[in-house]
Amino acid sequence: MHKVKSSSHLRTFIFIGFILFLISNRVDELRVYQGIQVAVYVVGISSLILLTGYSGQVSLGHGALLAIGGYSAAVAKNIYQIPTPLTFVVAVLITAFAGAILGIAAARLSGPYLAGTTLTLAIAIPSIANQFKVFGGEQGLLFDVGFPPLSLGEDFTQYKWFFWIAAACALISTWFVKNILGSRYGRTWRAIRSNDVAAELSGISIARSKILAFTISAGVAGLAGALLAMSISTVSPSAFPLALSFSLLTGAVLSGLSTLSGVIIGSVILVAIPELADVVAHRIGSSEAVVTNLPGFMVSALLILTILLAPNGPVEQMRAHKAHKAHKT
Amino acid sequence: MDRKNRAKLITASAVIAMASLVLSAIPAQAREVGVSATEIKFGMTVPMTGSASLGYNKIPGAVKAYFDYLNENGGVNGRNLKLVVKDDRYVPMEAISKTLELILKDKVMALLAPLGTSNNIAIASSVNPGRRGIPVLFVNTGFSGFANQKKYPTTYAILPSYIMEAKIMGAYIKENFAGKKLGLLYQDDDFGSDALAGFKQAGIEFAVKVPYASGSQGTATAPGWITKLQAGGAEVVVLFGVTTASIFALSVAAALKFAPQWILGSVGGDATTIKLAGVPAGILFNAVGSSFAPATTDTTDEYVKLFSEIYAKAVPGSAFDNNVMVGMNTAFITAQAVKAAGANPTRKSLMAAINAKGANFASAGLVPLNFSSTSRVGYNGFWFGKYSSAGDLKPVDGKYVVYTTDSGAGAVVKSTYKRPAMPAKGLPN
Numbered sequence: 001m002h003k004v005k006s007s008s009h010l011r012t013f014i015f016i017g018f019i020l021f022l023i024s025n026r027v028d029e030l031r032v033y034q035g036i037q038v039a040v041y042v043v044g045i046s047s048l049i050l051l052t053g054y055s056g057q058v059s060l061g062h063g064a065l066l067a068i069g070g071y072s073a074a075v076a077k078n079i080y081q082i083p084t085p086l087t088f089v090v091a092v093l094i095t096a097f098a099g100a101i102l103g104i105a106a107a108r109l110s111g112p113y114l115a116g117t118t119l120t121l122a123i124a125i126p127s128i129a130n131q132f133k134v135f136g137g138e139q140g141l142l143f144d145v146g147f148p149p150l151s152l153g154e155d156f157t158q159y160k161w162f163f164w165i166a167a168a169c170a171l172i173s174t175w176f177v178k179n180i181l182g183s184r185y186g187r188t189w190r191a192i193r194s195n196d197v198a199a200e201l202s203g204i205s206i207a208r209s210k211i212l213a214f215t216i217s218a219g220v221a222g223l224a225g226a227l228l229a230m231s232i233s234t235v236s237p238s239a240f241p242l243a244l245s246f247s248l249l250t251g252a253v254l255s256g257l258s259t260l261s262g263v264i265i266g267s268v269i270l271v272a273i274p275e276l277a278d279v280v281a282h283r284i285g286s287s288e289a290v291v292t293n294l295p296g297f298m299v300s301a302l303l304i305l306t307i308l309l310a311p312n313g314p315v316e317q318m319r320a321h322k323a324h325k326a327h328k329t
Numbered sequence: 330m331d332r333k334n335r336a337k338l339i340t341a342s343a344v345i346a347m348a349s350l351v352l353s354a355i356p357a358q359a360r361e362v363g364v365s366a367t368e369i370k371f372g373m374t375v376p377m378t379g380s381a382s383l384g385y386n387k388i389p390g391a392v393k394a395y396f397d398y399l400n401e402n403g404g405v406n407g408r409n410l411k412l413v414v415k416d417d418r419y420v421p422m423e424a425i426s427k428t429l430e431l432i433l434k435d436k437v438m439a440l441l442a443p444l445g446t447s448n449n450i451a452i453a454s455s456v457n458p459g460r461r462g463i464p465v466l467f468v469n470t471g472f473s474g475f476a477n478q479k480k481y482p483t484t485y486a487i488l489p490s491y492i493m494e495a496k497i498m499g500a501y502i503k504e505n506f507a508g509k510k511l512g513l514l515y516q517d518d519d520f521g522s523d524a525l526a527g528f529k530q531a532g533i534e535f536a537v538k539v540p541y542a543s544g545s546q547g548t549a550t551a552p553g554w555i556t557k558l559q560a561g562g563a564e565v566v567v568l569f570g571v572t573t574a575s576i577f578a579l580s581v582a583a584a585l586k587f588a589p590q591w592i593l594g595s596v597g598g599d600a601t602t603i604k605l606a607g608v609p610a611g612i613l614f615n616a617v618g619s620s621f622a623p624a625t626t627d628t629t630d631e632y633v634k635l636f637s638e639i640y641a642k643a644v645p646g647s648a649f650d651n652n653v654m655v656g657m658n659t660a661f662i663t664a665q666a667v668k669a670a671g672a673n674p675t676r677k678s679l680m681a682a683i684n685a686k687g688a689n690f691a692s693a694g695l696v697p698l699n700f701s702s703t704s705r706v707g708y709n710g711f712w713f714g715k716y717s718s719a720g721d722l723k724p725v726d727g728k729y730v731v732y733t734t735d736s737g738a739g740a741v742v743k744s745t746y747k748r749p750a751m752p753a754k755g756l757p758n
Contacts, residue, residue, distance in 0.1 A: 030433040033426055127542045130518045137519040139450055139472070158457075232421045233454035236447040239421045243379070274416075274423075275430070288390070292377040292416050 002177050011173045020167045024160055033269050036231045039166035040224055041267035043249040046177045046260055052249075054181055054289035055213035056193030057106055058115045061122030063245035065218045069095040069225025070235040071129060074141040079134065084145045089171065091226035092219045097220020102210035116141045122245045126237035130231010140236025143229040166227045177258055181217065182222035189213050250299060254306050265314055272299050335386045344489045354428045361675040363438025369667060371441040371466075372431030374417040374424050374448065384572075384602040384652050388469070389414040393439070394643035395664075397638070400560025402756055410660075413437060419444075421451035423673045428456050432463060438676060439464035442487075442659050446472040446519070449484075459483045462679050466666070467659050467707065471596070473523065473736040476584040476705045481659045483676075485683060485700065487659065487707030489621055491523035491569075494579065494594060497711050497732040498499065499531020500741035501641035502592070512563025514554055514578055516570040522570040524594070530738065537561025537704065541574060551577035552585070559587045579612040591616035595711070600720030601650040612722025614627075618722045619711040622654050622694040623729070626721045632693035634656070635712065635755045651722075654712055658693040661755065665690045668757040689749075691757075697731050697746045709733050710744055 041240070048062050073087040073107055074096040082090060106114055129135040148161035180186055188209050191199040200206050229235045247270055255266030277294040310317035330666035363370040373389055376382040392412050400409040413435045415427035424443070431437045440458060443449055449468050452458065458465050459482040464644040466485050468475050475481055490499075502511065511533065515521035517540035528535070539554045555578065558566055568575055575597040582588070594598045598618040600610045623630040628637070636657045647653075667674055669682035669690075687700025696710035710733030714724040724730070731744040754758040 028433055030426075030429045033429050037422065037426065127545060131542060137475075137522065139446055139519050142454055144454070228422060230452045231455070232425050233452045234421065234447070236451070237423060238419060238445070238447045239451070241420055243418065243420065288377075288414075292386075295416075296378065 009175060009178055011249065013171045017167065017171050020171075021164070023053060024163050024167075029157055029159050032157070032163045033231070034275075035163045036159065036166045036227075037271045038264070039163070039170040039250055040227045040231060041248070041270050042170045043173050044224035044248045044264050045222060045255055045266050046174050046263050047217045048248050048252045049255065049257060049260055049263065050177055050189075050220065051213055052252065053151045053259070054186060054193065055189035055210060056196075057210060057213065058111070059118040059217075059245075060115045060249065061118035061125075061231065061242075061245050062221055062248045063240045063242065064118070064121040064125040065095055065221035065295055066225030066228060066248075067097060067125045067129065067235075067237075068098050068218075068239035068247070069136055069222030070143070070229035070239065071141070071225075072222065073226035074143040074227055075134065076139055076145060077145075087143075087145075088223060088226050091222045093222075095222025095225065096215050096219030099221070100211060100215040102218065103214025106214055107207040107210040119242075119245075122242050127239050130237050134323065136236070138237065140234050141241065142234055143202075143226075143280065144233055145230050162231055165230065169223055173223055174263065177220060181260060185212065187210070190211035204313075233246045250303055254304060254313070256310070256316045258312050259316045262313040262315035269299075270301065273302075331443070342609070343374070354618060360673065361438060362436050364674060367410070368411050369405070370411050370413060370435060370437045370642050371439055371663065372413045372415065372428070372435055372437035373441050373443065374415050374427045374431070374452075375442075375444045375469075376419040377414070377416035379418040379420075381445075383605050384599055384650075385469075387601075387647065387650070387652045388442065388444070388656040390644050390647070391640060391653040392660040394640050394653075395657045395660035397643060398639045399660075399664050399756060400520050402754065405664055405757060408667075410664060410667065412441065412660075417444075417448060419448065421448050422435070424448040424452055425455050428458075432456070432458075432461070438674075439466050441663060441681060442467050442469045442470040442656070446470045449535055452479055453484065454467050457458070462676055464676055466663060466683075469655075471523075472519070476736065478705050480704070481705070483680060485687075485705050485707065487662075487698075489595075489708050489710060490706075491520060491594075492527040492736045493709055493734050494619065495524040495569065496531045496734045497525025497741050498592060498594070499528050499533040500732055500734075501617075501619075502533060502565065502567070503531070506565045506590065509564040509590075510536045510562050512558045512561055512566040514539045514541065514558065514566060514568045514570060514574070516540075516574065517542055520596070521569060528567075528596050531741065535567075537563050541570065544579050546570070546574040548577065548581075551581040554578060555581050555585050555587055558582075559585070563589050565590045565592065567592045567594075570597045570706060572597050573606070574600045574732065576603055576606055576608050576612070579616070580608065583612060593618045595619050598722065599651065600716065600722070601648060601652060603720060604648075610716075611718050613716035613720045614718045616716050617713055618716055619713050620651065620722060621694050621708045621711055622651065622658060623693060624714065624721065624723050625654050626717075626723065630693075631751045632755070635751070636693070639755075654693065661757075662690050662692055662698075665757040691749055691752050695731050695746075695748055696744065697735060706735070709735060 051059055069091040073091040076087045076090040102251040148156045155234040188204050192209055196206055242308050251270045254269050274295040277298050277322035280292050281291040355724045377386045396412055417427050418423035437486045464483050467487035471488045471491045473492050475484050475486045513535040515524055537558055539557050593616050604610050623633050625634050640649050640653055666683050669686045670678040683700050684702040688698050694708050699706040699709050710731050712721045712729045712731045716722055733739050733744045734741040
């Protein structure tokens with residue numbers, strides 16, 4: 001039964017990939033770049049949903065894990081001359097290792113203490129990167145994944161190439177996360193989130209499960225970091241500000257923390273809001289102050305509305321609504 | 330076919346041929362991206378919101394104020410100059426997406442004064458305006474690398490580099506504080522390492538050096554800096570860091586009764602940011618500072634007088650400070666570049682005009698511009714002054730003494746540069 005579900009997931013993801021491929025050939029470079037941003041957010045938010053939504057461990061500093069992934073990929077490429085595809089694997093492995101260490105500490109913490117620890121990490125990691133010459137200081141390091149293969153044609157742009165890589169990675173990682181959440185590990189994490197005492201009484205090792213969740217989540221976040229670095233062709237401390245961690249958390253809440261299906265919604269909102277706000281502000285001829293502050297205001301308003309009206313996210317809300325309707329009839 | 334019909338056919342063929350020629354010539358006469366019959370568009374990415382926006386978010390308003398003034402006076406060759414501003418929140422990923430918006434959606438002719446070292450590096454590597462042939466005029470950072478024409482073929486620097494600044498500061502220290510015990514408080518990253526390289530070239534030895542990590546400046550760390558400087562017996566302390574570091578260092582030093590002669594770098598001596606942070610500008614009193622533009626309080630300076638009048642009209646109630654001065658000056662230089670690029674400017678002719686005539690453009694700077702076909706360096710020097718109790722930087726004894734140098738091994742010299750008179754009404758001629 002599980003195998004059938006998994007292969008049906010795979011078919012869905014391949015179909016989505018085909019649709020994305022078609023879209024990427026029909027939109028301009030700006031939309032393609034925004035597509036890359038969406039893909040980065042999809043990977044980043046899904047890793048946060050796995051950690052916070054499923055295993056119940058709050059992370060306010062997921063941007064730090066993205067930073068570890070981005071820097072790992074850039075160092076692997078620039079210093080160790082590792083082939084580009086492997087740099088993404090290196091990013092995943094190193095960040096997963098860092099996540100495992102963090103997970104050991106996190107297993108002893110919970111609630112606000114864990115939130116505080118991860119927040120500190122988000123502030124500290126970029127500053128630490130600034131301290132070592134190997135990380136290139138404030139200017140950071142270049143991360144050049146190279147030009148697209150010539151076989152794709154001369155008109156095939158760099159950003160389309162980035163988009164294909166990012167979209168493929170996003171699809172594979174989401175498929176992986178979706179499957180793992182549906183596996184016994186996912187069920188274990190949900191049990192811990194719901195009631196850790198009951199879970200422990202059922203024979204679940206809380207510490208081991210939490211460390212595993214942190215490790216896998218960090219690995220996925222590392223991939224997001226490497227993709228982010230690819231999209232901007234560099235890594236630098238300012239590429240991973242505290243605001244990135246908050247954006248990921250905002251995206252996760254907008255997506256619905258306890259369901260992976262809405263991850264694309266949160267990601268698209270994060271990318272679309274600034275442009276939408278710009279259009280709205282210019283249509284109504286607002287002042288400079290309104291233009292600059294409107295995106296922040298719109299995201300905040302959406303966040304509040306989501307928490308009030310659809311606390312489990314829009315997808316879960318729709319499912320509940322449908323189930324309620326079906327029950328009535 | 331009779332003769333009459335043949336003649337008709339020949340005439341028709343000739344007309345069609347002529348029409349084809351005319352039509353085929355139209356694309357050749359088509360205007361450059363961002364240039365219409367009435368307008369030329371420039372695009373700027375700058376932090377308008379977020380922690381890095383303090384002070385810098387006044388720059389777009391300053392550029393627009395000058396452009397509006399210029400446009401009211403007929404624009405450049407009948408075209409108005411327009412600035413499209415995008416908030417990048419000082420985040421490279423945002424800077425790239427906003428730059429793409431400027432290029433692909435707003436279709437600007439050139440990027441103007443994008444701010445920040447890492448953002449500019451990310452834009453150059455990812456969007457690659459150099460490969461696209463898009464001019465990046467007057468980047469707002471002191472990173473010396475942007476003058477590398479091979480790496481950044483369409484980028485023009487304008488601010489003196491941090492290495493130049495440290496070299497010049499070193500010469501000033503030797504001249505004015507010889508024999509004093511020197512201390513250095515610096516940001517421990519590329520910004521600070523550029524400074525260390527410059528001081529080394531200037532032959533300056535510090536008795537005590539205190540590095541701080543970028544972002545670590547605060548009430549918890551500042552007492553440690555000051556204690557170390559105090560214990561080292563520093564009589565003159567150079568502060569080569571950002572303005573927030575200046576705020577904490579100067580405030581804590583005052584509280585601990587440590588009163589050396591402070592020398593602030595151009596980045597860390599921004600009185601406006603200090604005031605906007607809610608700290609009295611008086612903490613800067615008597616510190617030495619440097620600038621390449623005239624003192625913003627010097628209303629005897631023709632540029633300060635004109636620019637402050639234009640700005641007061643455009644943005645009432647907003648203080649005329651160094652960020653505004655630099656923004657309006659950048660706009661003024663841009664207008665001259667457009668004028669020099671001819672009646673129908675293109676991206677190529679704009680860059681060719683700066684290469685050929687940029688060194689002779691009029692500007693508010695008391696330091697020469699150094700543009701040429703082989704140089705993308707803008708200003709290359711500073712004058713030194715002292716801060717008043719109101720936080721205004723004024724030249725010592727009211728006289729501007731300008732020092733110039735390069736980012737390499739060149740000597741620091743006292744400049745004999747005489748700034749050309751401002752063109753009539755501050756408009757490009």
